[in-house]
Amino acid sequence: MKKAAITGVATAGAASLPRSAFGSSSSAPEPSRRVPWVAGISQESLAMDTWEEMVERIFEIMEKAMTYRPDIICLPEAFPWSNVRKEFDLKSYDQHKHDSEIAQIKARSDA
Numbered sequence: 001m002k003k004a005a006i007t008g009v010a011t012a013g014a015a016s017l018p019r020s021a022f023g024s025s026s027s028a029p030e031p032s033r034r035v036p037w038v039a040g041i042s043q044e045s046l047a048m049d050t051w052e053e054m055v056e057r058i059f060e061i062m063e064k065a066m067t068y069r070p071d072i073i074c075l076p077e078a079f080p081w082s083n084v085r086k087e088f089d090l091k092s093y094d095q096h097k098h099d100s101e102i103a104q105i106k107a108r109s110d111a
Contacts, residue, residue: 039070047083055080 041061048054058079065073076082 036071037068038072038074039065039068040074041065041076041079043076043079043083047085049085051080051084051086054082054084 041058043058046054046057048057058075062073
């Protein structure tokens with residue numbers, strides 16, 4: 001079973017920082033009545049064969065996180081390449097990118 005987690009939805013923003021964090025009190029922003037919501041995604045126990053599958057799976061998890069209507073979704077720093085079974089190399093990435101560009105050019109010319 002492929003599992004991943006939405007690590008939580010939390011609030012963050014200037015309103016949660018002390019005024020001293022902004023230097024002089026005149027430069028501090030006025031506290032907002034609306035505080036941003038942040039969702040975090042974890043790749044714990046999540047493994048895919050290719051980076052393309054990993055990106056697709058993370059996007060599926062992001063769709064689930066949208067239920068909470070977060071303002072920001074935090075992803076692991078190198079999520080496309082973490083926990084991927086197939087070794088990533090630039091040659092295959094360049095070929096994939098080239099193939100995608102050719103497909104886009106063909107689609108434009110057919111339209």
